[in-house]
Amino acid sequence: MRKRTPRRGGIPPRHSSVHKPKGVSMEQSTINSIAKAVITARVDKAVKNRVAARGGTAADEVKVKKAIAKLLA
Numbered sequence: 001m002r003k004r005t006p007r008r009g010g011i012p013p014r015h016s017s018v019h020k021p022k023g024v025s026m027e028q029s030t031i032n033s034i035a036k037a038v039i040t041a042r043v044d045k046a047v048k049n050r051v052a053a054r055g056g057t058a059a060d061e062v063k064v065k066k067a068i069a070k071l072l073a
Contacts, residue, residue: 043068 024032047068051061 044065047061047064051057051064054060
């Protein structure tokens, strides 16, 4: 559906979807960044343990992390 442009002249319609603030709130972006950090930390730890359990090297760890990043992209 096309977005309605405000009426010409006078007060634009305040309650239309045209005037809704766009983007994510500060709180939401903070929550998102913290969540991302927590997830990354847990994934890193899990990968490290799995690779070590299989007798892999640091290079293998990097490969696995890249593969996971590709899956999540």
